[in-house]
Amino acid sequence: SRYILENQRLVNETILLDDIPSARFHDGGRIKFGPDGKLYITTGDATDLSSAQNLNSLAGKILRMNKDGSIPKDNPFQNYVYSYGHRNPQGLAWDNNQQLFSSEHGPTRNDEFNKIVMGKNYGWPQQCDQTGNFINPVRCFTEFTLAPGSLAFHKGDFFVTGLRGKQLRKLRLDLNKVQNEQVVLSDLGRIREVVSHKGDLYVGTSNRDGRGLPKVQDDKIIKLQIVN
Template sequence: MALAPDGRIFFTERPGTLRVFEEGELRKNPLLELPAPFFSEGEGGLLGFALDPDFENNGFAYAYHSYRRDSGGVENRVLRLSISGSKAEIDKVLLDGIPGDTNHNGGRIKFGPDGYLYITTGERYEPELAQDQESLGGKILRISKEGTIPADNPFPDSPVYSWGHRNPQGLAWQPESGALYSSEHGQSSHDEINLIEAGGNYGWPLIEGDEAGTGSVEKMKLPLLHSGEETWAPSGMAFITQGPWSGGLLVANLAGQQLLHISPGTGNKKPSAEALFHEKWGRIRNVAEGPDGTLYVMTNNRDGRGHPGAADDQLIALKPNWK
């Protein structure tokens, strides 16, 4: 989901529709329904969405989706969309050839404070892709909003920003420092919250959790926090700037069925995590903060792994009561 300056809330549905809330009401008809060769199966489909930093003036937005190649395989790509009135149209393909499958597609896209578009990708159950710098799988990518590669990317002529990831699904920048954090699905457990550095190798599949390696593996990055033997299945995330959780990082948990409130830690204070709203709404896909402090929570109980109720899935607005 993405919150527009004029109050609209845009969101994607995995089967291929882009929809919008206006003045608290869901517009009946989608703005866009992706055409063939769009692919929606398992964890594939229409996934991440972001608005251009200059959306008010240019109407551009960006989407990440899976599709089936003519040869039968699955890949992911990033589109630029043009939104005007009640419709959205595909303007251009920004980035193609991202490995895909029914699972481990990554799919989060967000603009950083530097104005570049960051993209999380999974390794489609081929762990070796995460350690292959020539592959776009198992990475965090960074491109311009025109699709070009920034000159200061860590690897020449490559969109790869960090590597060694399994299936990252969250991105958030700490407002004060501009530091980038990401959430990542571990293998049945050892889910990670990582502090991302340009060019950093985050270890998958050679290490996970807080495992330490030897030789070249020793230089790989360890997570800020991990779930140990528990399973969070962390997805979307947002730093909170208002109210009692100000300065904290909220992370949507799917299998964990909660919001994880993380204090990143400063100085001698170690990072910590606590569960919020545990099992209240089921699987949680995303969280965002509105300009007035409202928290928007997106459930994902109809993804084939949850137990949906009659009202699922939902976009829940938690209004602040601390003002």
Template sequence: MDVSGARTLVEGLAVPWDIAFLPDGNALVTERDSARLLRVSPDGRATAIGTIEGVSAAGEGGLLGVAVSPTYADDQYIFVYFTADDDNRIVRYQLDGDRLSDRQVILSGIPKSGIHNGGRIAFGPDGHLYAGTGEAGDQPLAQDRESLGGKILRMTMDGRPAPGNPFEGSVVWSYGHRNVQGLAWDSQGRMFATEFGQNSFDEINRIEKGANYGWPEVEGVGGDDRFVDPLLTWSTDEASPSGLAYAGGSLWAAALRGARLWQVPLSADGEAGRPIAHFEGEYGRIRAATPAPDGSLWISTSNKDGRGDPDPADDRIIVLPARR
């Protein structure tokens, strides 16, 4: 990834929360507070597709994740994760050109709050839809396997538990999470997720089927056999990691409070090398990180989210070209 060649693609957005690519190379971008779904082209044209129905934006909630069906050419399905009046939920649409239709709520009942709503959704290499959720500030929910809060979920395109899930009749894939806002898979299909810590340690975790990641009993490395220790930790002022991508042999973690992009080289066996910080003091809070079909990496700023210091160009999408 050519970090030195980073360029601003789009300016003047408002809390662009997630980025997902269509097969034609255009991106779908969500705006958290406005509930707008945008189409952004590789040459920087941004057009509004529409405003997502039912979004109740407040605090950290609003229109959050977006994902594109791996069989989009056949079904035209896109998926959004958002905060509604009573919960967080995942809704499926068909996208025909710039027209959204066939709205279907596929999963509801994810706990909501002014904080810790999770919200990232992505399709894994297995073709199933994964979602990172938060415990909505109610810490015991993370250990309650009957709750959808503080979990990573795995489901079919209809919102049903995916075949092979660890707990019968449940969409829960892993638990013991505080607030998951980043999901990524490496070239060998290993899954990783970012985790917001409380006061001491933010995390990247390697995610295993049915595993317990310890919150609220443990923050950071606990050394307790009941829980899986993180792959990597930072102090909370260095990170607050949101979006996560894999590209060029590294994980790329978007840091909010840390106001930088972290590069984490991965070894052949999936171990983390020494993290490298990029863009400190340059773009402010960084929210999303998504690899594009052309090998570049798109990231978004989050300086208008109430915790940043926006300049007249914010918020923006920045492209890191693929290294040639």
């Protein structure tokens, strides 16, 4: 839906896209405008494994639309689908070359950091390092469960949040491979949001979502100054 912000209230709702499959889990939910002026939307498979490979379903996809809700003429399948074969994509971010990347929840571990290419298949319900006509992740978190909530590109690096992983990680790429990775924060509990804005990085916790152990001051937004 699109709203108008008026006196700190959202008014005049216009529904741009409806009937996206949903469930208790795996609902995606990220919306972000890209450098091309198009709106990108992540959707989960809504616990239906077959939907991610079905190009007639809006589930398990990254969708792309014009600001007015219409389908861009250069979309790959003459519908809203931009990429498919996703389980539960959460974060979206573009690098300095306007290349789209996404963070995605895996089933048990196997969370993914993906380079998103228009029209490509990311394989779900198959998982990391699959064989076939699929795009494998740039980074597959096989050694622990991160449960990435958000993704930001900031001063040349990607920052991905961890819900179950309870951390903020920095990924530095070279030729689309992770060359350096480090934990930036690990003492805030569940971290859902990360946003780059005017030279600073903002992080939002999610300890009161029913799965965390909230402290008295939770939840909070933290402002970071990243020094390379």
